[in-house]
Amino acid sequence: MKIYIADTGVFINRKGRDRQLVTVPSVIDETKAKYTSMEMLIALETGAKIEQPDPVFREKIVDKAEGTGDIEELSGTDIDVLAKALEYGKNAVLMTDDYAVQNVASMLGIKIEPISQSRIKDKIIWGKKCTGCMKRFDNGEECPICGSPLKKIRKRKI
Ligand SMILES: [Zn+2]
Structure with missing residues (x-):
């Protein structure tokens, strides 16, 4: 069932x-x-x-x-x-x-x-990108290199 x-x-x-x-x-x-x-x-x-x-x-x-x-x-x-x-x-x-x-x-x-929207088509792995030096990281809130805030990005799709 x-x-x-x-x-x-x-x-x-x-x-x-x-x-x-x-x-x-x-x-x-x-x-x-x-x-x-x-x-x-x-x-x-x-x-x-x-x-x-x-x-x-x-x-x-x-x-x-x-x-x-x-x-x-x-x-x-x-x-x-x-x-x-x-x-x-x-x-x-x-x-x-x-x-x-x-x-x-x-x-x-x-x-x-899904209840009302359509389902997602791809599986997404999220990563982080520095808003200052643009370096990419797996996680964190602040860039360890330049100290700028990190923002969430799509790292890759599966
Ligand atoms: Zn940075």
């Missing part, structure tokens, strides 16, 4: 009512903070499950996202839903429109279904 892991956008866009949705507590908090809880209540009444993310899988997501450079773009909620999708493995389809989440998911072989 397919399990659809839902990020906040699923509930906002009223998607997945006919599916077995699983989400994480932080998604519920985000939805409540931004919108009335009415949609959320309806989703729960239709059988969406709320499960805590496993810290072991969370750790794996953080490791992977640090490797791809997506970590700065990921919120705690993003990491939670990715961890939940990884835990369900091949039975999981992660419903999200977030590009950084999609990027990390595709690196880990997690199936993705």
Whole structure:
């Protein structure tokens, strides 16, 4: 049976009512903070499950996202839903429109279904480039050579 892991956008866009949705507590908090809880209540009444993310899988997501450079773009909620999708493995389809989440998911072989936007076509490795001397680095906030701020760039596509 397919399990659809839902990020906040699923509930906002009223998607997945006919599916077995699983989400994480932080998604519920985000939805409540931004919108009335009415949609959320309806989703729960239709059988969406709320499960805590496993810290072991969370750790794996953080490791992977640090490797791809997506970590700065990921919120705690993003990491939670990715961890939940990884835990369900091949039975999981992660419903999200977030590009950084999609990027990390595709690196880990997690199936993705966009909610409203189209899915990403390429996997992207992010790097950093100095705004002063233009040297490239894997990470960091400040250039170790000239001290200028580094900006995020696409290093390569896979
Ligand atoms: Zn520099």
